[in-house]
Amino acid sequence: MKPIFLSLLASGFIFSIKSLVGFLTGSLSILSEAVHSFVDLLSAFGSLYSISVNNQKLSIKIEIAIITLGSLWILKEVLASESHIVNTIPGIIVTIVSAVIYFLVFKINHKNHSHSLAVRANLYHIASDIGSSILVLIGLVAQLITGLAVIDKIVAILIVIWLFYLVLRLLKELFKA
Ligand SMILES: [Zn+2]
Secondary structure (H helix, E strand, C coil), X not given: CCHHHHHHHHHHHHHHHHHHHHHHHCCHHHHHHHHHHHHHHHHXXXXXXXXXXXXXXXXXXXXXXXXXXXXXXXXXXXXXXXXXXXXXXXXXXXXXXXXXXXXXHHHHHHHCCCCCHHHHHHHHHHHHHHHHHHHHHHXXXXXXXXXXXXXXXXXXXXXXXXXXXXXXXXXXXXXXX
């Protein structure tokens, strides 16, 4: 299977389970991860279909718009919502499942690794996805132990900061293209 196609399937599945659990439990860290997975899904689509430079530019612009809108929405929720204890168990399960999927995709894509720059960039990205899953997991477990709902907000803000960093890198790519 083509590495990009595998990433597409994985991020599509992860986006679905994260949005479901995010909306059911109200966990902001899971919801911001859902925004992130949606962008991953879009960029995998973009890599599949961006044959010409113009298409590539368009898909980068769409990604920037989605990340910005998604992050602003998460920030609004962080500021507006009362700190309430969310049920952390579904979030912990969904985060472990996604981390395992990311790890498997990383393993498979690493094995079939071609020297294409796009594939290598994708591998780095998957590695960072594993990192953010671990961060969310630590946050949810800490929340489970301490009962402090504010931890969920802090993790959500950290993910939003990471998303803005992604925007900066995308902007750089856009100007280079
Ligand atoms: Zn990602």
